[in-house]
Amino acid sequence: MLYALFSVYLKMLVLYSPFFVLSCFISLTRGHSSKERKQLAWRVAFAAFIASIILYLFGKLIFGVFGITADAFRIGAGSVLFISALNMAQGKSAVQTDSVQQDVTIVPLTIPLTVGPGTIGALLVMGVSQPEWDDKLMVMVSIALASFTVGLVLYLSHRIERILGDQGLEIVSRLMGLFVCALAAQIIFTGIKGYLTL
Template identity: 30%
Template sequence: MTLDMIINATVTLLVTIDPVGLAPLFLAVTGGMDRAQRRETGTRAIVIGFAVMVLFAVLGTAILALFGVTLAAFRVAGGLLLFWIAFEMIFEKRQERHENTANRAISADHVRSVAVFPLAIPLIAGPGAISALVLLSGDFAGPLERAALIGIVAAILALTWVIFILAERVDRLLGETGRSVLTRLLGVILSALAVQFVADGVRTLAAA
């Protein structure tokens, strides 16, 4: 395990989870709740999201093996998925899709269960984050490496929890323009990481 691996994993998960981008969505789905209820909802969502992500961090490669999928093939497929997410971030389609998901949850009167849907799944532990974890689990194969990967997930979700608690201030501080610029910047970074995943997968498949 190298410092580059840790940085790559941190950046990939930070971008796919996008804690800052979740702030306005958290405010939307917890509309009408008081501060204590918001804190409880945010905490529950983080715990559930963490459990889901740890499952894929620990069993990611085993799940692939169960379906007979090689890690190299998943690198290509996962990289393409992450690239699509990056594309949506750059052109602000991902935020719009997340907002639609949040609005559906509210209109369907699921306010009591918003910690599970849509906060924990799919806003926190979404397809992008899960795909990234499965990809990263191939590099973080040993017990210490897996522990480090889980630690990275825990740190990012701790940051997400803090942002949930301070959601009103964060949203007011960044404003719509700030969120837009940050989302596009993170999208460009994610697109580069996605291309690297695809390139590594293609290289491994070609050598096989």
């Protein structure tokens, strides 16, 4: 049980890509005070948690309404996640700094940076794949822990920025992109395998 919890937590953490979000968070909060940054960090973590829980719990309903099979969605979601991860691995900027004066909690920090299209697809697939409430509870705890970790990374943004510097953040962000690419490929292969065995 503990191993399964840790496994889902790590998967969620890779999907959230906290160091990629951190690099965007730093660029979007250049004019903010340390106190404002810390408050914003926990708001983003809470918003990511709520968005993820809603997607996870109501995934089955979404599949039912649109008549999409879980395997077809795995292939589509994995493809979107792979494209997003490829941009991340190549170090392409995901945000424009002209939105600094606006409230950036929900858009773009929560959606689409923390909970992006690929993460949304993965959460929907997980919701359908795990009908038992014991499994659902474990995933919800993992989502809470992963959201808290994202909040903690953003909360410590000043210190992390000072320790790693711009180049260090870029390297870590690109490494996260590679991990997300691998996860996306696994989702696609699982979908193809399931589709071919129908």
